[in-house]
């Protein structure tokens with residue numbers, strides 16, 4: 001299959017890497033320097049090259065802020081039967097865009113990235129496939145993700161946004177709060193070091209990616225739960241309420257079972 005990948009960043013180079021052995025791949029990036037890090041693939045910098053390549057599938061791995069721009073730029077040079085796809089962490093605006101595009105589409109979200117996951121062992125990682133997607137497109141990504149041993153879940157666009165509002169924003173916000181009150185530690189303990197590693201990894205991610213995950217309309221109510229729990233915890237701590245503490249620990253241990 002002829003596959004065009006938009007964006008030669010963290011995820012684009014990963015997808016190029018895994019697809020280039022079985023498919024004819026090409027990578028297009030607006031920043032030609034990024035193309036130095038992709039191998040065994042065509043490296044495109046112009047729309048003419050894309051047109052000539054006649055891709056059958058496009059995987060949009062451009063910076064999340066530019067997902068729609070990247071599509072809009074290449075759509076005019078794609079064959080009409082090409083399937084377009086994205087792997088964006090935030091699906092805002094995509095459903096409408098796809099429906100109006102006239103192209104078959106498939107939207108998925110690999111719930112991992114190179115910051116924390118080991119990309120050569122993804123057996124404990126997950127991927128979401130959006131159920132509104134085209135049948136053939138879904139089959140392609142199901143096969144690919146199965147080959148990577150990922151656990152696959154099928155959600156609608158709405159269910160995806162709801163899940164992400166919880167499963168990304170809660171750890172993100174907890175980590176931001178940890179970082180916000182951070183003081184340099186000369187002799188940190190193990191738990192501190194683990195939190196610190198997460199904070200450093202997370203804060204190395206693209207600002208816009210972090211922002212868009214938190215600006216998901218469903219996020220504020222999730223973050224408000226953190227405030228409620230912190231208030232309760234502070235009451236227990238300030239009043240040295242041993243029974244309250246025990247009950248609280250029992251409650252939260254149940255939660256993580």
Ligand SMILES: NC(=O)c1ccc[n+]([C@@H]2O[C@H](COP(=O)([O-])OP(=O)(O)OC[C@H]3O[C@@H](n4cnc5c(N)ncnc54)[C@H](O)[C@@H]3O)[C@@H](O)[C@H]2O)c1
Pocket residue numbers: 006007008009010011012028029030031034060061062063064066067069070071073087088089090109110111112113114115206209
């Ligand atoms: N990083 C992660 O952990 C992760 C995980 C899952 C999904 N995603 C999603 O993958 C996508 C890419 O994220 P990333 O972390 O690889 O980003 P990245 O910043 O590492 O790379 C993005 C690349 O896109 C290029 N680009 C920008 N505009 C472009 C355009 N119009 N056309 C072509 N290329 C363009 C940039 O030059 C850059 O090389 C995003 O949609 C993100 O939400 C990221």
Ligand SMILES: O=C(O)C(=O)C[C@]1(C(=O)O)C=C[C@@H](O)C=C1
Pocket residue numbers: 088089110111112113114115116117168
């Ligand atoms: O970079 C990583 O390894 C991640 O874990 C990335 C992570 C996450 O924080 O869970 C961040 C954004 C995604 O869309 C999916 C996963």
